[in-house]
Amino acid sequence: MRERLLILFVIMLASAFFGEMKVNPLGGSFRFSLGIAAFFFGLLWFQAVPVLLTGFLTGTFILGFRVCLDVLIDYRTWGESFFVHLPSAFFYFSFSLLIYFIRARKYLEFPLLVGLIGASVDFLSNIVELQVRQIFSDTPLLTWESASMLLFFGALRSFFVVGLYNSFSIRQVRAVGAVRQQELERLRMINTELYEEAFYLRKSMTQLEEITRESYQLYTRLRESEHEESPTALTIAEHVHEVKKDSQRMLAGLSNLMNQEGLSPKLPIAELCGLVIRANQKYAEMLDKEIEFTWNCQVKLSTSQIYALLSVLNNLVANAVEAINKNGHVELLVALEHRNLVFHVLDSGPGIPRDEREWVFQPGYTTKYDAQGNSSTGIGLTHARGIVQSLQGSLRILHDREGMTHFEVEIPTDQLLRREVVS
Known part of the structure; x- marks a missing residue:
């Protein structure tokens, strides 16, 4: 309830404030302003507020606001100012009434239609205001020229509001999409x-x-x-x-x-590699290491073996991050060779001695130690090779390339397209 009252107050205040940004095309006190643009946007964006109540309160507030403004600057007396600005309140009353009966909020997915509705409602509300003004003052009668002007300004304000609304909506959708992706x-x-x-x-x-x-x-x-x-x-x-x-x-x-809802049963290899890189960039930041990551995947292939590949690649890339002392470089390259998909993981760490390379896939082998000198478990590569072998592939360490430790994973493409088995 408090939130709705706050929204109502914001809409009323914004409409009154932007209502002072005006022109008087027909002379006299009749004006074109941005107040109705603020009001229309508020009705579209804040759908929790009731249309009729918002229109009545806004029209009443604007009437009081303009009367007080006139009196404060000694422009008009209370009574004179009241009758001058009363037609403006009828504009907001009629605008909200028409929006309510047309149910304009139902058509927000069709911007062009909403723009046309807004322009029509703006035009008709201006007609109502002019008719009321003719009762209280000597406002000129409506002509074809002035009607065309009303229609033009109505369309201008309406489509401006719809464009602004869609711009905010797109940004909101993108923000929600980014959160959803995370x-x-x-x-x-x-x-x-x-x-x-x-x-x-x-x-x-x-x-x-x-x-x-x-x-x-x-x-x-x-x-x-x-x-x-x-x-x-x-x-x-x-x-x-x-x-x-x-x-x-x-x-x-x-x-x-x-088997969680919302997770696709297949994932493009390129997207999967991007996921691995982003995760390990965060891991490197957590370890306070300045590591440059590069990856290249031109393979147009999706896989159902999402978790198997993520597990293998995460193990290899995380090992590369841990192996680098403070600054370094990690590469993830993917290529399609014959009927096999080949992943290359390279890092600029200290490397693995040649005489120890036959032991790297044995349980317990490790080159990583914590600050207290305790070694890691040394089962990551063993586990990664086990998963790769379950996919009828191979995981091996190659000769250092340009001073970089080089691991290669090779998996038949038909294994990457088979159904993921989780039980």
Whole structure:
């Protein structure tokens, strides 16, 4: 309620203020001003306010405002000023009444129609004002020339307001779109983390299935030999089976979380690479590092393996960011070679010694240490290679190119077009 009252006050004040920016084309006190433009814009933009009440209050406020202004500058007496400006109040009354009955707000998606409605309502309201003025003063009768002028100024004000309204609307839509895009990127990053967890969970379930089978076979052999530990083997098999069932429920829950509304099942490779670069630019800023990122993707291809690729590329580019000491350069290049899509990730970090390159994909290998000298887990590249191999691709480190550490990911395009499996 307080917000509506504030909006009403703003509309009334703006209409009164811009109403003093005027010309008097017909002589006398009849004026063309920007007050109605402010009023019309307020009705279109602030749709929470009622049209009729706003029009009545604005017309009354403008009448009082102009009378007070005349009296303060000793231009007219109270009574004289009241009858001079009363027709202006009728202009706002009739304008809001016509806008209300035509339901102009329903047609905001059709700017040209709204402009024509506004021009017509402006013209008719001016006619009403002139008729009222003829009652209280010697205002000249309406002629074809003055009618044409009324129509021209009405169209000018109306289309100015509609243009301004659409300009603000477009900016608002763009702002909302930018926020929406950021939200989608955040959801994709969350889903990427969920994908990684689901990837490992599926591997664990495969192992649990094998352990369950072997435990039951062990129980069968022990029972046939009438060994006293056969019930223990059966208990182990049952417990492992329960763990597998719990893992299945967890995987189903992860799958439901990953299938979020609003996320496209496919994403262009170029857009995906841009998402990786933007995320890691923020990561570099967080680490207080000045890193120049460049990327080039001319591939016109979309993939359904969004989270798999995001996981792999994020691992490689984040590793590059972490490897650079303070200043450096990271490149992400994408090319289509025969039937394979090839990603190149290069960084200007210290590099990996040649005699250690056969170990980089082993769990626990790392060249990164924190301020206290503690090493990282060293499973990122192992995990990335596992995902790439699940797509029948390859991940390898190449010879340094111009002093830059160079990782290459090669994945068959048919694997990138297959349906994303999350359960």
